[in-house]
Amino acid sequence: MRAFAVLAFGLLLCGTAALAQPKSAGTPDPRLVEDLVAANRVLADLxxxxxxxxxxxxxxKDASHxxxxRSMAPALVKADDILEFDLDGVAVDAKGQAVFLERFIHGEIYKARPDVKAVVHSHxxxxxxxxxxxxxxxxxxxxSSFMGVDVPVFEIRGVEGLGSDLLVRNQKLGAALAQVLGTRTVALMRGHGSVTVGTSLPQVVFRAYYAEMNARLQSEAIKLGAVTYLxxxxxxxxxxxxxxxxxRPWELWKRKAMKPE
Known part of the structure; x- marks a missing residue:
């Protein structure tokens, strides 16, 4: 009986540890939060x-966070909507709000790429x-030169088989995507969208926009015949x-996106 009680207590402790929320890294620089809000709105505007x-x-203040x-339309994001996560995708304090299902894209890329400071996932x-x-x-x-000449494609079927809903909904899938991205700046996600990384918010927004613009121009150029690439x-x-x-474009985009409502 005593052994059973000890075992039960141990399992309780393990369960508590598993459910424990990460500690906050502290209050982030208000300018960083401001730029994150702006990045959401700029990407929507573009x-x-x-x-x-x-x-x-x-x-x-902590590279592991x-x-x-919170889970919402990017164009509506305000400073109060910004949450802090650890690299496993656990919110320090979700404030009772829903969080993005595909947050594992971000955490697993940050784990794999110490050089990356900002990540965009879009469709x-x-x-x-x-x-x-x-x-x-x-x-x-x-x-669009930052893309290099080898933009990889993440095929989720290689990880999940044929029954996937194409969403990166766990750490396993996030890690597989990060592996496909490797040292590059952009990776496509078959039937889904793309992920773009950078060393700052202005840079990652620049890259996400011009990757989209390059795709438009490339499609048009292909219609004309043979294409000369970089x-x-x-x-x-x-x-x-x-x-x-x-x-230069960041200051323009941010000013337009952050006009008083």
């Missing part, structure tokens, strides 16, 4: 996200055809130049 999609940023809004329409066809997404002009050398050189200029 047509990269609609009622769906999300963007996150690493916590400025990140910030992302931007122009990239979808490149994830379901044999035509690969490739940089057609200098603004070489690896051109892509590398142009990406270096553009990385120094991301604040």
């Amino acid at each position: 047509g990269v996200v609609d009622g769906f999609g999300h963007v996150s940023v690493r916590h400025d 990140y910030l992302m809004s 931007s329409p122009s990239v979808i055809p490149f994830g379901v066809s044999k035509t690969r997404l490739q940089p057609i002009y200098h603004m 070489t690896p050398e051109e892509a590398a050189a142009a990406a270096k130049t553009n990385d120094a200029l991301v604040m």
